[in-house]
Amino acid sequence: MKLFLGIDIGASGFKYGIGDTKNGLQCFDTIRLSEKSLQSFRSTFAQIFNRVKKWNVCGIGIGSPGTLSFPDGKIVGLNPNLRFWTNLNPAEIIPEDINLPVFVDNDANLMTLAESGLQDCELCVGITIGSGIGGGIVYQGSVFHGAHGFAAEIGHTIVYPEGELCACGKKGCVEAYSSVDGIRRRLQALNSPYAGMALPNLISLRNRISVVNKVIAQGEEAMIRAMANLCTILDPDILIFGGGAMDLSLYNIPTLEQGIKELLPEANAKHLKCVLARYGNRAGVMGGIQMCERMMTKE
Amino acid sequence: MKLFLGIDIGASGFKYGIGDTKNGLQCFDTIRLSEKSLQSFRSTFAQIFNRVKKWNVCGIGIGSPGTLSFPDGKIVGLNPNLRFWTNLNPAEIIPEDINLPVFVDNDANLMTLAESGLQDCELCVGITIGSGIGGGIVYQGSVFHGAHGFAAEIGHTIVYPEGELCACGKKGCVEAYSSVDGIRRRLQALNSPYAGMALPNLISLRNRISVVNKVIAQGEEAMIRAMANLCTILDPDILIFGGGAMDLSLYNIPTLEQGIKELLPEANAKHLKCVLARYGNRAGVMGGIQMCERMMTKE
Numbered sequence: 001m002k003l004f005l006g007i008d009i010g011a012s013g014f015k016y017g018i019g020d021t022k023n024g025l026q027c028f029d030t031i032r033l034s035e036k037s038l039q040s041f042r043s044t045f046a047q048i049f050n051r052v053k054k055w056n057v058c059g060i061g062i063g064s065p066g067t068l069s070f071p072d073g074k075i076v077g078l079n080p081n082l083r084f085w086t087n088l089n090p091a092e093i094i095p096e097d098i099n100l101p102v103f104v105d106n107d108a109n110l111m112t113l114a115e116s117g118l119q120d121c122e123l124c125v126g127i128t129i130g131s132g133i134g135g136g137i138v139y140q141g142s143v144f145h146g147a148h149g150f151a152a153e154i155g156h157t158i159v160y161p162e163g164e165l166c167a168c169g170k171k172g173c174v175e176a177y178s179s180v181d182g183i184r185r186r187l188q189a190l191n192s193p194y195a196g197m198a199l200p201n202l203i204s205l206r207n208r209i210s211v212v213n214k215v216i217a218q219g220e221e222a223m224i225r226a227m228a229n230l231c232t233i234l235d236p237d238i239l240i241f242g243g244g245a246m247d248l249s250l251y252n253i254p255t256l257e258q259g260i261k262e263l264l265p266e267a268n269a270k271h272l273k274c275v276l277a278r279y280g281n282r283a284g285v286m287g288g289i290q291m292c293e294r295m296m297t298k299e
Numbered sequence: 300m301k302l303f304l305g306i307d308i309g310a311s312g313f314k315y316g317i318g319d320t321k322n323g324l325q326c327f328d329t330i331r332l333s334e335k336s337l338q339s340f341r342s343t344f345a346q347i348f349n350r351v352k353k354w355n356v357c358g359i360g361i362g363s364p365g366t367l368s369f370p371d372g373k374i375v376g377l378n379p380n381l382r383f384w385t386n387l388n389p390a391e392i393i394p395e396d397i398n399l400p401v402f403v404d405n406d407a408n409l410m411t412l413a414e415s416g417l418q419d420c421e422l423c424v425g426i427t428i429g430s431g432i433g434g435g436i437v438y439q440g441s442v443f444h445g446a447h448g449f450a451a452e453i454g455h456t457i458v459y460p461e462g463e464l465c466a467c468g469k470k471g472c473v474e475a476y477s478s479v480d481g482i483r484r485r486l487q488a489l490n491s492p493y494a495g496m497a498l499p500n501l502i503s504l505r506n507r508i509s510v511v512n513k514v515i516a517q518g519e520e521a522m523i524r525a526m527a528n529l530c531t532i533l534d535p536d537i538l539i540f541g542g543g544a545m546d547l548s549l550y551n552i553p554t555l556e557q558g559i560k561e562l563l564p565e566a567n568a569k570h571l572k573c574v575l576a577r578y579g580n581r582a583g584v585m586g587g588i589q590m591c592e593r594m595m596t597k598e
Contacts, residue, residue: 067566077566123446135532139443146534147422150567157528158562160460170562229456233434233529235445263457263469267366267376268449 004292008063008284011081016048017285061288063107064090070149073104109143110287112136115240123236128243133175159225177222220251228263242277303591307362307583310380315347316584360587362406363389369448372403408442409586411435414539422535427542432474458524476521519550527562541576
């Protein structure tokens, strides 16, 4: 049995697992980072490899935050949560004496790849909702990268021209309304005492505190508008909503689906389905394994 | 030499031509429709076939307005300018005794296919600006249809939530601002005497009449916003603007390119190029020929 190592790089820790597409994960764990530095990234990777060396791994698939250019796999632009993590290929943290094929992709792309495998679909779009908004497109079983690797930057489509300022510097991006950080910033601007509350508590206040309800409802509406435009352009058969905030039911799937359909041309609306991601926090690792397996089977 | 017949179905007439990808068009002509009816469509097709029978045609590629479902090729939904032209496959107008392979696609998809062949690109998006707004996506040399054939309905992406009413019934679509009909409707709503003017004259007034300038500038701005969102989602390397209104320079290509880049994530903006379509009114016919040739070479 051929096994693959999947690694999901995050700002607070590395998730990893061993497995294959057919049998799923044989093991899964998270290692928290001691600090945010390239040195800590390297030693965390070494630690993972030490833990999994008893398995006969034949390839490594890495999911990374940030915008990756294709085909060279380099991270371009700024990673606001990981400022040192740019202008390099994530595979560079792997020690030179590890002679295994390595494949890298954006973490939201890999989440979408893994989740799409659980659905019957031709064209699938994945949306991760957490501190920011990530996106991935999987077409006929493969990640769609666009011309340079920058496709599916869904969080920075503009839903309200000249609207709220986004962390990216533009105004009116869906991320400024629908991400957890966006919701917090909007509550802060309203001097709401709830802005800094833990997310589960904040969500539970939605039914009782009108300002919380209003800001979350506006986040839901912005997400509906962003997704309606995306579906008008792409005509996917399924939208998969994941990420930490969706695990906590920040937005309601039937509300999203109905809202999106109301804004779509009739033909596009007819077949669309919205679902919740099913792999939870393991999606990135599973996607890394699947990417690696596919690339090595192709060769 | 293998030759193919391309037909571009329009509400006022059928354009047709004979040729192949390598050598281009050997002949090209337009037949105006005597009336808008299925019967007239059938007789126009028969007329074309009579004219071209001296050529040794080995396949037919048809471009049609409207939303075509894939893979069955049926037109779905309403065709506002051709109300009888729905719920059928365009190939049905071909007499039964013509035993040639027939392939159909949306006219804007075929325009994009033809124009993309003139560019060095991985992912190309074509936009036709006329009475409405059409769109097509060509990825690695093939039309990208989405999951059901409805991709690239660019005209109905919403740029201004709760904005101007569009002919489709929704509010704020780019078509309501940037299409020629949209511009006329907006001038009408302002009681402008220029609303009904022929398009070349209307465009020439832009520098002298402030209301005309304002409405056209708003159309350009809406187009910029729609394309910025599209590029954020798709990451194309080139946007090709065509259609009758662009042949008359309704919008300025450098203005569009600069405006779109200002609204894009840095990585996406870096490589983007906007160009004017080069086949003019022959793009649909040329795209039909190329589609047919490719499909028959694949088989």
